[in-house]
Amino acid sequence: MTEPTARAVRFDRYGGPEVLYVAEVPMPVPAAGEVVVEVRATAANPGEASIRSGTFMPGSTEFPSGEGSDLAGVVSAVGEGVREFAVGDEVIGFSFQRSSHATHVAVPTGQLIPKPPQLSWPVAGSLYVVCCTAYSAVRAANPRQGETVAVSAAAGGVGSVVVQLLRVRGARVLGIASPANADWLTAHGATPVPYGEGLADRLTAAAPDGINAFIDLFGPEYLELAVDLGIPRDRIETIISFELAEKLGAKHEGSVDASTKEVLAEMADLVASGSIEIPIAATYPLDQVADAFRQLEQRHTRGKIVLIP
Known part of the structure; x- marks a missing residue:
């Protein structure tokens, strides 16, 4: 029987956007207190470009490396002891493992909040950073x-x-x-x-x-x-x-300094109410991740660039 797989952005060396590629990887399995999220949107951020280029925290990256912090999607599996979320729940969250530029990601429940229904997937996937x-x-x-x-x-x-x-x-x-x-x-x-x-x-x-x-x-x-x-x-x-x-x-x-689900929930409520707008500059499919970062690194974009796995 073939084991299920996911797809995730990887890079094997420091460099420009050209070092990014999408690989088949084992489907994440949630540990106790975690859920697996099927990612619907995940933003590209300047900090990720700095890590990939080796200009930020050089030497801290193990290759092959993933990337990505923001995420929004649908819970597809739950780990032992999880009571806050169930399969099918729409969520917003963040990864500390450089792993959200992927089709699926395992995330501790303490890093997730329910997605307000007023938010589109690109906006929801752009909130955390x-x-x-x-x-x-x-x-x-x-x-x-x-x-x-x-x-x-x-x-x-x-x-x-x-x-x-x-x-x-x-x-x-x-x-x-x-x-x-x-x-x-x-x-x-x-x-x-x-x-x-x-x-x-x-x-x-x-x-x-x-x-x-x-x-x-x-x-x-x-x-x-x-x-x-x-x-x-x-x-x-x-x-x-x-x-x-x-x-x-x-x-x-x-x-x-503000990476808590309480802060994320407060900001999500402000966006959902219309008090704050998150401009979306562009969306790219996951396979075009290098193009997304080329646009990002021009440093003239108003709003967010988002990957849609």
Whole structure:
């Protein structure tokens, strides 16, 4: 009798998107406290590209390696002791095993929540990384009602959620992005500020009473800019420039700091209610995973790129 198999993204060496391929793998079997999810959608994220290229946590990867953190799908098997979910339940969750870019994945029940019916599969499969990262970054910046917060890469995957969550919290947002994203930022309650030469002057002009906090989602130059603008260092947050943040005394919290099913459920409720929108830039079948990451790594995408296994 032929053993059932699944399909999963793999890479055998560090490199660009061309090292990614899809392999036949044994069907996951749930351990006690786990379920197997038949994946309907799973987002591609910059952190996964950094791990695959060897620029983030080099040497930590065992080959062949899988990838993927976000997931949404349907429970197809349950392990011993599982009471919260049953076969056929629609769920949203996350994997800590770099395993969700696949047709099936085993996940502990503590990393899953029920999928709100209002959410499409691409949106549901995009929630974990961007929403938990945005939640953590906003929490670190500690915005108060009426304060002004500047956000770099404000129209990207995480940035688009940060902007909206800040507005939900009652902050005024200066969204740093390309002019092509100005209309989207304006429509979502932010003041667009084009990046590039003269940015400091444009930010100062947009906030003559000062900027209270800064959330950097792009790179170290924005941390230096925030310091130059006189923003208190405990109100400067980055999700990318960890070493410089340590040096400057800024914060550097990311998705791991908010990776709980409680945070995921709170953010899913905000999306389901329409308070936060998750833009979907593109969807790709699993076999086109390399093309999905080529688009992602251009770093000009507004919203999420999603794999549909």
